[in-house]
Amino acid sequence: MMILFTSDLDRTLIYSQRMMESFPPVTETVVVEHKAEKAMSMMTQATASLLQQIHQQTIFVPVTTRALHQYKRIHFISDMCPAFAITSNGGTILEKGQPSEKWTKTLCRRIEDSSIPREDLLKHFQSIKSDTWLQRSLYIDDLFYVHHVDLETLPHVELQAMIQEFDTYGWYVLLQGEKLYFMPKVLTKEAAIEYMKEFCTYDVHIAAGDSIMDYGMLAMADLAFTPNHGDLKDKQPKVLQNTTYSAYNGEAFTKDLLDMVLQMTSQQTIV
Numbered sequence: 001m002m003i004l005f006t007s008d009l010d011r012t013l014i015y016s017q018r019m020m021e022s023f024p025p026v027t028e029t030v031v032v033e034h035k036a037e038k039a040m041s042m043m044t045q046a047t048a049s050l051l052q053q054i055h056q057q058t059i060f061v062p063v064t065t066r067a068l069h070q071y072k073r074i075h076f077i078s079d080m081c082p083a084f085a086i087t088s089n090g091g092t093i094l095e096k097g098q099p100s101e102k103w104t105k106t107l108c109r110r111i112e113d114s115s116i117p118r119e120d121l122l123k124h125f126q127s128i129k130s131d132t133w134l135q136r137s138l139y140i141d142d143l144f145y146v147h148h149v150d151l152e153t154l155p156h157v158e159l160q161a162m163i164q165e166f167d168t169y170g171w172y173v174l175l176q177g178e179k180l181y182f183m184p185k186v187l188t189k190e191a192a193i194e195y196m197k198e199f200c201t202y203d204v205h206i207a208a209g210d211s212i213m214d215y216g217m218l219a220m221a222d223l224a225f226t227p228n229h230g231d232l233k234d235k236q237p238k239v240l241q242n243t244t245y246s247a248y249n250g251e252a253f254t255k256d257l258l259d260m261v262l263q264m265t266s267q268q269t270i271v
Contacts, residue, residue, distance in 0.1 A: 001203045001204060001264065001265065001266075001267050002058070002059065002201065002202045002203050002204075003057075003058040003059065003202060003203065003204050003205075003206055003261065003264055003265055004058070004059045004061065004197070004200055004202040004204070004205045004206070005054060005058045005059065005060050005061065005206050005207075005208075005261055006061045006063050006086075006189075006193055006205070006206075006207045006208075006217060006221070007060070007061070007062065007063060007207065007208040007209065008063055008064060008189075008208060008209035008210060008211070008213075008214050008217075009062055009063075009064045009066070009071075009074065009077070010041070010064065010066070011210045011211070011227070011229065011230065012208050012209055012210045012214075012227065012230075012254070013043065013047070013051065013062075013077075013208075013254055014032055014033065014041040014042065014043055014074065014077075015041060015042055015043070015250060015251065015254075016040070016041060016042075017039070017042065019229075019250060020042055020250070020251070022229075022249075022250065023229065023249045023250025023251065023252065025044045025250070025251040025252075026044075026251075026252075027044045027045050027046045028044065028045050029042040029043065029044050029045070030042060030043055030044070030045055030048050030076075032048070032074055032075065032076035032077065033073050033074040033075065033076070034073065034075065035073055040073065041074060043076070043251070043254070044251050044254075044255070046255055047251060047254045047255050047258055048076065050255065050258035050259065050262060051077075051258060052080075053262060054258060054261055054262060054265075055080050055082065057262070057265045058261065058265060059083060059084070059200055059202055060080075060082050061082060061083075061084045061085060061086060061193070061196065062077055062082060062085045062086070063085075063086040063090075063189050063192075063193065063209075063214075063217060064086070064087055064089075065088070065089040065189075065213055066087055066088070067087065067088055067140045067141050068087045068088060068092050068094075068099075068141055070087075071085065071087045078097075081096060081097050082094075083095070083096060084196050084199075084200075085097075086189060086192045086193065086196070087141075088140060088141040088143055088144075088187075089143075089144065089183060089187055089188065089189060089213065090107075090187055090188050090189045090190070090191050090192035090193075091107065091140075091141050091143040091144070091187055091192075092104070092141065093192050093195065093196055103192065103195055103196075106195065107186070107187070107191075107192075110184075110186045110191075111184045111186055111187065114170045114184065114185060114186050115169060115170025115171055115184045115185060115186070116169040116170060116171070120169070121166070121169065121171060121182065124165070124166070124169070125182070128158070128161075128162065129147075132150070132153045133149050133150045133153040133154040133155075134147055134148075134149055134150075135147075135148040135149060135150060136148045143183075143184070143187060144181060144182060144183040144184065144187060145181070145182040145183075146179050146180070146181055147179070147180040147181075147182070148178055148179060148180075149175075149178055149179070149180050150178075151178055154175075154180075159173075159175060159180075166182065167185075170184060170185050170186075171183065171184060171185060172184070172185045172187075174212065174213070176211060176212075176213070176231075188216050189213065189214065189216060189217045190216035190217050190219070190220050193217060193220065194220070204222045204223065204264065205220070205221045205222045205223075206221060206222065206223045206224070206225075206261055206264070207220070207221035207223075207224045207225075208224065208225045208226070208257055209224075209226060209230070209232065210226060210227050210229065210230030210231070210232060211230055211231055211232055211235075212231060212232055212235040212236060214226070214232060215232060215236050215237070215240075218232070218240055218242070218243050219240055219242075221242060222242065223242055223243075223244075224240060224242050224243040224244070225243065225244045225246060225253075225257050225260070226243060226244070226245055226246065227246050227248060227249060227250070227253035227254075228245070228246055228247055228248055228249045228253065229249040229250060229253070233245050
């Protein structure tokens with residue numbers, strides 16, 4: 001049975017040093033991402049080996065909100081050169097390591113048709129932002145904004161007002177930790193996956209992710225998995241019947257997930 005396995009990366013397959021310390025693994029860790037020679041993300045030897053097997057036996061598609069250059073830093077995964085990879089929250093589809101121009105054009109049309117231009121967005125944001133809570137802003141791959149904010153000084157009332165106002169402009173506003181995302185509403189992981197699936201032949205779609213940004217991807221899959229340490233179980237619009245809400249945290253979740261995916265590759269019937 002051929003499996004399509006779409007998975008988020010950070011806090012689903014790979015972990016920061018801080019996360020590894022929060023949920024200590026039982027086997028040795030390996031560094032899978034460097035930034036200027038500094039170790040940034042890790043897996044364990046066990047999960048790294050399992051993921052290599054999955055890459056060989058399934059259609060493994062890494063799916064991340066990271067910018068393209070940040071994805072490429074994860075050398076362990078990018079060096080696999082999966083048939084497809086999705087970065088920038090669905091903004092870029094890589095086919096054997098190269099961006100799909102067709103998807104880029106399709107997405108640009110969708111964004112133009114459904115949301116106000118970036119310049120207008122900035123004008124509205126300039127009128128409401130405050131230096132008391134806004135620390136710095138990043139524009140990711142010419143697609144969306146990530147604003148780093150001070151949670152203690154960002155008023156809840158102002159946040160809710162922004163969410164409602166920009167929704168009418170076709171932009172999605174989401175607070176994840178200390179990051180405030182402004183994204184065109186059509187820029188989603190699931191939209192990119194839906195497009196990519198036209199070029200895949202598979203029997204079962206399995207998805208995994210830890211955050212509300214993964215909700216649509218999990219909802220569209222035949223089977224889905226989310227870790228106990230994630231926020232999906234708390235923020236989702238409704239409980240997904242196709243999803244296993246794992247009791248495991250950190251690398252223990254990842255190992256359990258990858259073991260299950262590998263076991264399913266040997267099954268002869270469609271789940």
